[in-house]
Amino acid sequence: MINKLTDSQIKGVETTDRDICVVAGPGSGKTRVLVERFANLVIEHKVPVNEILTLTFTEKAANEMKIRTARLFEQKEMEKERQEIEFAYLSTIHSFCARLLRENAIEAGIDPQFRVMDELETGRLKEQTLEDTLREQTDEKTLDAFLNGIFWKQTDPNKSRLKSFKENLIQLYEKIRNACVPISETANQSDLSQDIVNSYNEAEKLINKIKEIRSGKKLPDKTREKVDYVLDQWATSNLQKNINKLIDIKTPELDSITLALLNKVKCVHSSINLQLSKDVKEACSSLRDELENLIGLLAEDYSTSIKKILRDFLVNFDIACSERKKAESLIDFTDLEVKTIELLENKKYIADEIKRKFKYILVDEFQDISGLQKIIIDLIRSKNNLFIVGDEKQSIYGFRNADVEIFQDIQRNTDPESLISLIENFRSRPQVLDFINHIFNELWPGSQTGREGNHIDEIAPSMDSTQQLKAGAEFSDKPFPSVEIIVAEGKDKTEARKWESMEIAKRIKEIVENGEVRITNKRERERNISYRDFAILFRSTTDIKLYEHSLSHLDVPYYVISGRGFFNTTEITDLINLLKVIESPLDEINLAAVLKSPFVGINDDALFWLTDHAHSSNKKKLLCEALDEVGAIKEIEAHSRNRIIQFMKFMNEVQVIKPRTSLWNLISFILRKTEFQSKMLLFSNGKKRYANLLKIVELCKNQEDFKPLTLRNFIEIVEGYKFREIRESEAPVESEEDDVVKLITTHSAKGLEFPVVIIADTDRDNTRPSDYLVYSKNHGISFKILNPLTNEAEVPLSYERINDEIKEKELRESRRLLFVAMTRAQEHLIISGGINKDRAIGDNDKGNWYGYVSSTLGLNPDPEENPEIIKLNDNKRGQNLSQTIEIRHTRIKEENKPPKESKRIKLLTQYKDEIAVCNKIQTPSPSKEIMDTGTNILSTIMHTVEIDNSHYVYSVTEILKFHFCPQLYYFNSILGLQGINKRCWIEPDYVENENKLNDDEIPGRELGNIVHRVFKKYHLSRLNLFGQAKDKNVLEEYIKNELSVYGLDTNQKSIELVANWVNSFYNSDVGKEVVSSKLHKGETSFIFNYRHNLIRGQIDLFYFNKKGLLKIIDYKANDIALDEIPEKVKLYQLQMQLYARALETIYEKKVDETILYFLVPNKPVAVDTTVKACKELDSTLDSFFKAHKDGEFKKSSGQKCKWCEYEGIC
Structure with missing residues (x-):
C-alpha cells in the first residue's frame, strides 16, 4: 500500500526519529497518512498497539481511524493486532482524559464513578448554581446597584437585564476557565497613574502646538473661533490640578476624583470640531485621538473597584459550581482537561509513567486544539515522539476555544527537516482548485514570516506558489465550467434570499434532470449526478427555512443535517406553548397559539369571535373564561366549537393528572391523548416531527434523572436553551445515504466532501453585537461602566482593545471558514448570494463572503454589467493556473417569476383549511386513523437500503427486541413509530395487571424503576455487618423521594414494600457476599465492541468477591410465584449472556457467575453463560447486524402477535 503514497506522505509515515509537524491541506490524504504511520510503527518498528496514543478531534474521526487501521491489519493477517486496535488508546482528548482520571481517581481526588455531563446538563447546573450564589451574596437592592454600575443596559430587549447579566456572566466564566488562568488573577490591578500622566503630557504638547499655530499664522475666522473654543475649554478645565490630585490622593475618594477628571476631559474632547483649515487640522485631530486615549485610561481606572467585585463574585461562583459537581460526582468537559492537568502536574510520577507507556503520540487536527489541550500534550510527551497534523487555513473552531496560534507557533519554530507539507489535493477538479x-x-x-494587524499575534496564512493547492487526482474532460456564481437581487435582503433560494432549487433540478454534471474522477465509476451528491453549505442557519421551502416547492428531496436547532422547531414550540398554558391558563398569547395549533386547530374566525366575546362584553373576561362559554358564541362554527369543548375536557383531565405523575409521563400522556404525534405525520417532514416529539420526552426523562423537575422548571430550561441557541440536533429519521440534498453548516461539513457544493447566502455579514463582559489574558476582565453624572456608558481602554482583538480574530476565521466551504467540492462548486439593490456588493470589512469573491474577481457592482462567462487566465503573484478558469455567472432579477407550483403545493392549496386544522376529510376512529397513516408510511419506506451503521452504538434492549421480533424492532427502534396500544413486548400482561391495581399499589414498570434507583443511590456504607440498613429512616427517605419523582403515592405500605426488598436482598447470601466484596459497581454503563459493532448497556451490579471472582447481578421486581421463575429466566437469558460477554471483553476476565435476582419471591437464579449456552446469543447478534446490513427485518409470527402493540399495522 505504501508504494501508492506520494513522497511527502511516505516521509510522514516513515520518519520516526524526531518530532514531526505535518501541514495537511484539504483532500491531501492526512487520515491515510495517520493510519499508515500507526501501522508502520506496529509492523516495522514492533511497537505494541497499546503503546501508541492517537488523539482526534471527534469521536467519528477516532472510529474511522480504528476501522481503517483494523482493516489494514486484517489484510496483513495480523489478527492479534486487529483485535487489539479495538481497545487501543485511539480517541478524542476528552475520552483520553476521562480514561486517565478513572484509572487514577484516588490520586486525582475524584469519585471513580464520576459522570461526564453533556452541554444541556452543564448549562442547567451552572444556571442553578448562579441563582443560588446571587441569592446568597446579594439582595435585590445591592444587586440592582451592582447592575447599574456594571451592566448599564440589557443586551436583549426580550430579556430582563438580570437574565442578560446571568447569561453573559456564565459565558465570561467559561472563557476564563479555558484561558488557563486562575479567576483570582483576572482583575487587572496595575497602577495606571503614570500612563494617565503621560497621556496628559502628550495632550498638553499638542495644545501648545495648536497655540503656536494660532499665534503664528493667520487662520480663517471660522477656524480661529473653533480653535479658540478648544483652548478656552482646556484652560477652564484645569486638568493639571485634577491630575495631581489623582496621583497624590490614595483614599476612598479616588473614584470620585477620577470620575470628575474623566468628565472634564470629555468636555475638552467634545469641543474639537475638525472642519478646520489645513494649518491646524492635523494637530487638532491628534489632540482628539490623544484625549480619547486619556478618556479610555480614566474609564479603566474608574472601573477597577467594580472589577474586583465581579472577580470576587466569580471566585465564589466557581467554588459553588465545583462543590455541587463534586457532591453529585459530575464533571463537565472543561473539568476533564483542568483536572487532568492538575493530576499530571501534582503527581509527576503519573506523567512520567505515561511518558514511559506511550512510545509515540499522534495528534490529528492540531490547528483546533485549545490552550488547555496543548498543556496536556506537553505534560505527556517525550522527546522526539510527537507527530502532529493540522492546517492553519482550516482552523474554524475559535468559538470552541481553539487557538490557531498554537499550531502557527509550532509550524514557525519547526526546522525544515521536521516540517512536511501535503499540498496535493486528491478531492477536487483542477478547475475548482485553480479558482x-x-x-x-x-x-x-x-x-x-509576516503578521497581519496590530492587535493579535496570529500569522497571516499564505497562498503563494509554494502553498497553493495542487491537483493530485485525474478527472475526465468536462464541457461546462466547474464553478458558478449565482447573484439574486431584491429590494431588501429577505426578498433577495427568497429569489436566491428559488434559483438554487431550480439549478439543482436542472443539473439532475439534464445530466449536466457527472462524476468524472477516474478513481470512480463515471455516472450522472443525483440529489444525494449535493450539499448546500450555510455559515448561519438563521434563514435556512427559506431554502427548505424553495426545495419543497420544486419537489427536490432534502435532509437538514444542521438546522436552526431542535428547540426552535414548530412542533416543539407548539408543545412548549401548551405546557405554558397548562402551567398558567391566564397566558392569553400562548393560549391563542395553542388554539391555532394542531392541538386544537381552530381557524382565525373562531379565534376572533372568542376574543371579541371576551373583550367586548360588559364585564371584560379573559380568553380562558371565554372558552367556558363557547356554546353561547353562535358565530363560531360547530366543528370549531366541538374542538374547543374537547380541548377544555382535555385540560381538566391534565390538571387532575399533573400533580400525580412525573413530568415526562405527563408529556407522554398529552401526546398520546391529543394524537399530536400522529397529526404531525400529515405535514411535510412528518417523520422528523414525529421523532422530535419522541426526543423531547426522552430529554425530559433524562433531566428528571438528574433532578426532579416541575413544569415551570422544564419550561425555563427549554426557553434558556432557545435563547442561548444550544445546538441540540433534531432527531434523525432519514439516512444521509438516501437520495436527498443535504443542508448543512460549514462547521458540520468540516472533514466531509461532496460532488457538488453550493455555498448559499454568501452576502451575509459576519457581524454580531459586542459582548458586554469580555476577557483576554493581556487585559483581564473588562466591561462598559455607567457614568453616574451623565448616565452614559464609558468604555475602558481594555474593553476597546479586547473587542478589537475579538473582531479581528473573527474576521480571519470567517476567511478560513470560506476556504473550508470551497474545498469541500469535488466536481462542481456553486457560490450564491442574494444582494440588496441598495448595496449591490458585499462589504469586505464585515467578513462578507460574496464581497470577498466579487472584489477578487473584479465583478462590477451592477450585476447586469458582468458577462455570463468570466475567464481567468492571469498569473498574478505566481499563481499557476492549470488552464483558463471559466466561471458561469447568473443574475436573477427581482421581476423573475417563481417556479410553477408542484403537485404537493397544489394539494395543500386545495385542502388548505382542512390541513391547517388537521381536519380529516373522512373521519374514521382515532385508532384506525393511526393504523392507516402507519400503513401508508410503511408502504413508502419498506424497501431494502444498504446503510452504513458502523458509527452507531446499539443498545442491549434493541438487540433483545430484535430477538423477540425483528419487525417489532424495526417499527419501534428504527422508524420510531408509536404503537396503537400501550403494551410491553417482554411483559404482555403488564397492562392487564396494572388495570387491576388498587389505588395504593405501585404499577409494575414504575416499581422496577424505583427499585433500581434505590439500589443505585442507597450506598453499601449505610448497611451494618448483617446487611441491614443502619438507619431505617434514611432508607425510607430515599424510597419516598423516588416515589415522588414518579408521581406515585408515598404511603407507608409502598415504602415498606421496597424497604423490605432492599433489606431482604442484602440479608441473603448473595447480598452478604456483595457487602463483603473487594470491589462492587452499581448501575454501570458500558460500551463494548463486537466485530466492529458497538453495543451499549447498563448492568445493575457487578462485583469481585473475596476470592477475586467476577459476578453479575440483575434485579427483577416481577411479582411472580416460584414456579414461574424458569419461564422468566428464559426471557432474560440472552440479556445476561450479553452482560457477561461485555464485562469479559472490558475486564479481560472470565465472569464466574451471572445471577438473576427475583426480589419476589427473594430468589437468586444463576444463568448459564458458557460458550455452549451462548450459541443462541452469537446467532442472534449475527442476524441482528446482517439485518441492518441488508435492510430486512422479517416478522416473527406466533401467539405473541395477538398482544403486540403494532398488530394493527403489521
Whole structure:
C-alpha cells in the first residue's frame, strides 16, 4: 500500500526519529497518512498497539481511524493486532482524559464513578448554581446597584437585564476557565497613574502646538473661533490640578476624583470640531485621538473597584459550581482537561509513567486544539515522539476555544527537516482548485514570516506558489465550467434570499434532470449526478427555512443535517406553548397559539369571535373564561366549537393528572391523548416531527434523572436553551445515504466532501453585537461602566482593545471558514448570494463572503454589467493556473417569476383549511386513523437500503427486541413509530395487571424503576455487618423521594414494600457476599465492541468477591410465584449472556457467575453463560447486524402477535 503514497506522505509515515509537524491541506490524504504511520510503527518498528496514543478531534474521526487501521491489519493477517486496535488508546482528548482520571481517581481526588455531563446538563447546573450564589451574596437592592454600575443596559430587549447579566456572566466564566488562568488573577490591578500622566503630557504638547499655530499664522475666522473654543475649554478645565490630585490622593475618594477628571476631559474632547483649515487640522485631530486615549485610561481606572467585585463574585461562583459537581460526582468537559492537568502536574510520577507507556503520540487536527489541550500534550510527551497534523487555513473552531496560534507557533519554530507539507489535493477538479487558489491568493497575499494587524499575534496564512493547492487526482474532460456564481437581487435582503433560494432549487433540478454534471474522477465509476451528491453549505442557519421551502416547492428531496436547532422547531414550540398554558391558563398569547395549533386547530374566525366575546362584553373576561362559554358564541362554527369543548375536557383531565405523575409521563400522556404525534405525520417532514416529539420526552426523562423537575422548571430550561441557541440536533429519521440534498453548516461539513457544493447566502455579514463582559489574558476582565453624572456608558481602554482583538480574530476565521466551504467540492462548486439593490456588493470589512469573491474577481457592482462567462487566465503573484478558469455567472432579477407550483403545493392549496386544522376529510376512529397513516408510511419506506451503521452504538434492549421480533424492532427502534396500544413486548400482561391495581399499589414498570434507583443511590456504607440498613429512616427517605419523582403515592405500605426488598436482598447470601466484596459497581454503563459493532448497556451490579471472582447481578421486581421463575429466566437469558460477554471483553476476565435476582419471591437464579449456552446469543447478534446490513427485518409470527402493540399495522 505504501508504494501508492506520494513522497511527502511516505516521509510522514516513515520518519520516526524526531518530532514531526505535518501541514495537511484539504483532500491531501492526512487520515491515510495517520493510519499508515500507526501501522508502520506496529509492523516495522514492533511497537505494541497499546503503546501508541492517537488523539482526534471527534469521536467519528477516532472510529474511522480504528476501522481503517483494523482493516489494514486484517489484510496483513495480523489478527492479534486487529483485535487489539479495538481497545487501543485511539480517541478524542476528552475520552483520553476521562480514561486517565478513572484509572487514577484516588490520586486525582475524584469519585471513580464520576459522570461526564453533556452541554444541556452543564448549562442547567451552572444556571442553578448562579441563582443560588446571587441569592446568597446579594439582595435585590445591592444587586440592582451592582447592575447599574456594571451592566448599564440589557443586551436583549426580550430579556430582563438580570437574565442578560446571568447569561453573559456564565459565558465570561467559561472563557476564563479555558484561558488557563486562575479567576483570582483576572482583575487587572496595575497602577495606571503614570500612563494617565503621560497621556496628559502628550495632550498638553499638542495644545501648545495648536497655540503656536494660532499665534503664528493667520487662520480663517471660522477656524480661529473653533480653535479658540478648544483652548478656552482646556484652560477652564484645569486638568493639571485634577491630575495631581489623582496621583497624590490614595483614599476612598479616588473614584470620585477620577470620575470628575474623566468628565472634564470629555468636555475638552467634545469641543474639537475638525472642519478646520489645513494649518491646524492635523494637530487638532491628534489632540482628539490623544484625549480619547486619556478618556479610555480614566474609564479603566474608574472601573477597577467594580472589577474586583465581579472577580470576587466569580471566585465564589466557581467554588459553588465545583462543590455541587463534586457532591453529585459530575464533571463537565472543561473539568476533564483542568483536572487532568492538575493530576499530571501534582503527581509527576503519573506523567512520567505515561511518558514511559506511550512510545509515540499522534495528534490529528492540531490547528483546533485549545490552550488547555496543548498543556496536556506537553505534560505527556517525550522527546522526539510527537507527530502532529493540522492546517492553519482550516482552523474554524475559535468559538470552541481553539487557538490557531498554537499550531502557527509550532509550524514557525519547526526546522525544515521536521516540517512536511501535503499540498496535493486528491478531492477536487483542477478547475475548482485553480479558482480557490485565485481567490485566496488575493485574500492571503502575505508570507508565513509576516503578521497581519496590530492587535493579535496570529500569522497571516499564505497562498503563494509554494502553498497553493495542487491537483493530485485525474478527472475526465468536462464541457461546462466547474464553478458558478449565482447573484439574486431584491429590494431588501429577505426578498433577495427568497429569489436566491428559488434559483438554487431550480439549478439543482436542472443539473439532475439534464445530466449536466457527472462524476468524472477516474478513481470512480463515471455516472450522472443525483440529489444525494449535493450539499448546500450555510455559515448561519438563521434563514435556512427559506431554502427548505424553495426545495419543497420544486419537489427536490432534502435532509437538514444542521438546522436552526431542535428547540426552535414548530412542533416543539407548539408543545412548549401548551405546557405554558397548562402551567398558567391566564397566558392569553400562548393560549391563542395553542388554539391555532394542531392541538386544537381552530381557524382565525373562531379565534376572533372568542376574543371579541371576551373583550367586548360588559364585564371584560379573559380568553380562558371565554372558552367556558363557547356554546353561547353562535358565530363560531360547530366543528370549531366541538374542538374547543374537547380541548377544555382535555385540560381538566391534565390538571387532575399533573400533580400525580412525573413530568415526562405527563408529556407522554398529552401526546398520546391529543394524537399530536400522529397529526404531525400529515405535514411535510412528518417523520422528523414525529421523532422530535419522541426526543423531547426522552430529554425530559433524562433531566428528571438528574433532578426532579416541575413544569415551570422544564419550561425555563427549554426557553434558556432557545435563547442561548444550544445546538441540540433534531432527531434523525432519514439516512444521509438516501437520495436527498443535504443542508448543512460549514462547521458540520468540516472533514466531509461532496460532488457538488453550493455555498448559499454568501452576502451575509459576519457581524454580531459586542459582548458586554469580555476577557483576554493581556487585559483581564473588562466591561462598559455607567457614568453616574451623565448616565452614559464609558468604555475602558481594555474593553476597546479586547473587542478589537475579538473582531479581528473573527474576521480571519470567517476567511478560513470560506476556504473550508470551497474545498469541500469535488466536481462542481456553486457560490450564491442574494444582494440588496441598495448595496449591490458585499462589504469586505464585515467578513462578507460574496464581497470577498466579487472584489477578487473584479465583478462590477451592477450585476447586469458582468458577462455570463468570466475567464481567468492571469498569473498574478505566481499563481499557476492549470488552464483558463471559466466561471458561469447568473443574475436573477427581482421581476423573475417563481417556479410553477408542484403537485404537493397544489394539494395543500386545495385542502388548505382542512390541513391547517388537521381536519380529516373522512373521519374514521382515532385508532384506525393511526393504523392507516402507519400503513401508508410503511408502504413508502419498506424497501431494502444498504446503510452504513458502523458509527452507531446499539443498545442491549434493541438487540433483545430484535430477538423477540425483528419487525417489532424495526417499527419501534428504527422508524420510531408509536404503537396503537400501550403494551410491553417482554411483559404482555403488564397492562392487564396494572388495570387491576388498587389505588395504593405501585404499577409494575414504575416499581422496577424505583427499585433500581434505590439500589443505585442507597450506598453499601449505610448497611451494618448483617446487611441491614443502619438507619431505617434514611432508607425510607430515599424510597419516598423516588416515589415522588414518579408521581406515585408515598404511603407507608409502598415504602415498606421496597424497604423490605432492599433489606431482604442484602440479608441473603448473595447480598452478604456483595457487602463483603473487594470491589462492587452499581448501575454501570458500558460500551463494548463486537466485530466492529458497538453495543451499549447498563448492568445493575457487578462485583469481585473475596476470592477475586467476577459476578453479575440483575434485579427483577416481577411479582411472580416460584414456579414461574424458569419461564422468566428464559426471557432474560440472552440479556445476561450479553452482560457477561461485555464485562469479559472490558475486564479481560472470565465472569464466574451471572445471577438473576427475583426480589419476589427473594430468589437468586444463576444463568448459564458458557460458550455452549451462548450459541443462541452469537446467532442472534449475527442476524441482528446482517439485518441492518441488508435492510430486512422479517416478522416473527406466533401467539405473541395477538398482544403486540403494532398488530394493527403489521
